Amino acid sequence: MAIKFGTDGWRAVIADEYTFENLKKISKATAIAFEGHPKINNGIAVGYDTRFLSKEFADCAAEVFANHGIKVYLTDSFVTTPTVSLLSRDKNLAYGVMITSSHNPAKYNGFKLKDEFGGSMGPVHLNVIEEKLKNSDSFNYGSGTLEEFITSGKIEYIKGKDYYRNTLKEKxxxxxxxxxxxxxxxxxxxxxxxxxxxxxxxxxxxxxxxxxxxxxxxxxxxxxxxxxxxxxxxxxxxxxxxxxxxxxxxxxxxxxxxxxxxxxxxxxxxxxxxxxxxxxxxxxxxxxxxxxxxxxxxxxxxxxxxxxxxxxxxxxxxxxxxxxxxxxxxxxxxxxxxxxxxxxxxxxxxxxxxxxxxxxxxxxxxxxxxxxxxGKYYYKRIDQHLSSNELKSELIELTKSLKEVAGLEVVGQDTLDGCKLLFKNGWLLVRASGTEPLLRIYTETTGENKTEEILNDIKKKFKL
Missing domain, CATH: 3.40.120.10 (Alpha-D-Glucose-1,6-Bisphosphate, subunit A, domain 3)
Structure with missing residues (x-):
């Protein structure tokens, strides 16, 4: 299966799609995509979380980047994702890589990219990386090892946790x-x-x-x-x-x-x-x-x-x-x-x-x-596990055709992301998750019991 970026990075099940081989591919594609970046000679930051094998995955990614000629600042311990964002921005680096799957179950891991300004990388850059991945069969990863790059200074450990804590004290x-x-x-x-x-x-x-x-x-x-x-x-x-x-x-x-x-x-x-x-x-x-x-x-x-x-x-x-x-x-x-x-x-x-x-x-x-x-607003979200993208799309299309939900007349709709139905005193949103095989259903009304009625009716309409 092709490696694709979701709502926030690439995530997959460890030892299924999330393997050292696939991590090397996405790291190499990222390195190639940013070859002409004006700050690439300043280097990049690589950090990792507390997940299974996250440190080892971070070491692997750092090795790929160093073999591509990029200076790597590798955190000397697990850090938060915002730490990598801070390092990327404050150290004037080209970008940051965080090995994490955020809130996903333990069997997942992931690859987040942070832009030079310290925020999430936008779709324009991510699309370029995905294009480079199409040529992954011809990638040459080099033969330099982590230990060799640490000795030469191409990979340098950085105290990310200390840097982040000092930022907290200042702000x-x-x-x-x-x-x-x-x-x-x-x-x-x-x-x-x-x-x-x-x-x-x-x-x-x-x-x-x-x-x-x-x-x-x-x-x-x-x-x-x-x-x-x-x-x-x-x-x-x-x-x-x-x-x-x-x-x-x-x-x-x-x-x-x-x-x-x-x-x-x-x-x-x-x-x-x-x-x-x-x-x-x-x-x-x-x-x-x-x-x-x-x-x-x-x-x-x-x-x-x-x-x-x-x-x-x-x-x-x-x-x-x-x-x-x-x-x-x-x-x-x-x-x-x-x-x-x-x-x-x-x-x-x-x-x-x-x-x-x-x-x-x-x-x-x-x-x-x-x-x-x-005033009081009553808000609720439910997640329905659906692995079929086709079925998720069908249910979103069904939502667009609805004229009422739980007795509430639909007075408008917005399709910015999925489909949001607008009521006089509330709304319902149906969309596919960008990180997990889920259909997410959200609703908000000014009536306490109405949120449950809306959710129950939409599940009935969807036959869930």
């Missing part, structure tokens, strides 16, 4: 957090976020060690995977619970009562904090599946709102081209103007901690303030 008001008495618990989900905040702010950490099986669940910060931290929060000992995914670019938040704060609310909270308290300005970018409450907030503050397809690479591209204050997506990725045009779960978790310290209010109180001002 976050850690003094106000630590002096406030805000009690923080952090769930690393056995991912590469572990150790990043230790000693910078006062935290209690759980699932904070390397476990390539991720304890038997996927390192995705969705509610069904987070009963452990929810239970800890309900003990009443903590003010905020922070969770990051496998490569720590996405975040989930719990309030002081152990209630899961969905990504729609975290987006709204951080946007409001940056405008009201940090007095920052700029446009706002939301993913196609994000809540309509963001539009209400933008209207309130006179902020320009952009809507882009699913995938943070589209948000990153806009953050580079325009003056963007914040960009965020439904899955928990948030990029901020004063940091990176990229998701960063650790950084954003510390921003939420700073927010609580500055506002001197509980998380639930801040959420209640937003709901009082803009």
């Amino acid at each position: 976050i008001d850690t003094d106000v957090i630590n002096s406030s008495g805000v009690k923080i618990i952090y769930d690393a989900m056995y991912g590469s976020g572990q150790g990043m905040m230790d000693g910078i702010i006062n935290i209690t950490a759980i699932r904070n060690e390397v476990n390539p099986s991720f304890g038997g669940s996927s390192p995705e910060p969705v509610q069904m995977n987070l009963s452990l931290i929810s239970g800890e929060m309900k003990s009443g000992k903590f003010d905020i619970g922070i969770v990051t995914d496998g490569d720590a670019d996405r975040i989930a938040i719990f309030d002081e009562n152990g209630e899961f704060v969905d990504a729609q609310k975290t987006f709204a909270l951080l946007l409001t904090y940056m405008v009201e308290n940090k007095k920052m300005t700029g446009g706002v970018v939301r993913g196609f599946s994000s809540s309509d409450v963001i539009k209400e907030i933008c209207d309130e503050y006179g902020l320009k709102l952009y809507t882009v397809p699913i995938g943070f690479k589209y948000i990153s591209e806009l953050m580079i081209k325009e003056d963007i204050l914040i960009g965020a997506e439904e899955s928990g990725g948030i990029g901020l103007k004063h940091h990176l045009p990229e998701r960063d779960g650790i950084f954003n978790g510390m921003m939420f901690s700073e927010m609580l310290a500055v506002k001197k209010k509980k998380m639930s109180e801040l959420i209640a303030e937003i709901e009082k001002k803009y």
Whole structure:
């Protein structure tokens, strides 16, 4: 099967499609695609997460790049994906490579590319790499070894974790957090976020060690995977619970009562904090599946709102081209103007901690303030496993033909990514996942019970 980039990099099952041979192919194709890059002589960064064989895969990729004549800065330990983004931008490198499959199950691994500006690489470059892959049968990988390149300096170890931690200290008001008495618990989900905040702010950490099986669940910060931290929060000992995914670019938040704060609310909270308290300005970018409450907030503050397809690479591209204050997506990725045009779960978790310290209010109180001002929005997503791309396409086409769902009249539709049906007080979106064999179904309404009714009716219509 051909190697293809999805919503965020190339991902595949280890020992099935994700092999050392295929990794060498995609690394070589990347090296060829960027031969004329103006910064290629500055080198590239290569990092890796805590997954099975990630270090070995990173070593393999570094060896391929070095054999192609490229200087490689290889992290000396596992790091977060945003660390590779920072290194790429701050060290003036051509690009960065991260060996990770993010939130996917343990059997997966992946290959993410970060552009020179520190954000996700856009489709133009990725398409060139895919074109180069068509000639992979004729690739010459060279004979130099990792050890030889380390000795010669062509591959140089870099302390990525230290660099990232120093960035946190510079950009976050850690003094106000630590002096406030805000009690923080952090769930690393056995991912590469572990150790990043230790000693910078006062935290209690759980699932904070390397476990390539991720304890038997996927390192995705969705509610069904987070009963452990929810239970800890309900003990009443903590003010905020922070969770990051496998490569720590996405975040989930719990309030002081152990209630899961969905990504729609975290987006709204951080946007409001940056405008009201940090007095920052700029446009706002939301993913196609994000809540309509963001539009209400933008209207309130006179902020320009952009809507882009699913995938943070589209948000990153806009953050580079325009003056963007914040960009965020439904899955928990948030990029901020004063940091990176990229998701960063650790950084954003510390921003939420700073927010609580500055506002001197509980998380639930801040959420209640937003709901009082803009109204309550009820949001839900379900994922249906479908391996057939043809069937996914058929169901999306079926969605386009619908005139009503759960008794709600369809008053419009938007096909920016999949198909979104618009109702008077809500919407329904059906689209294929770009990273997994899933059909994703999202809905939002202003009526609490209506979201369930919509989802039940669409499943009935789809015969799922």
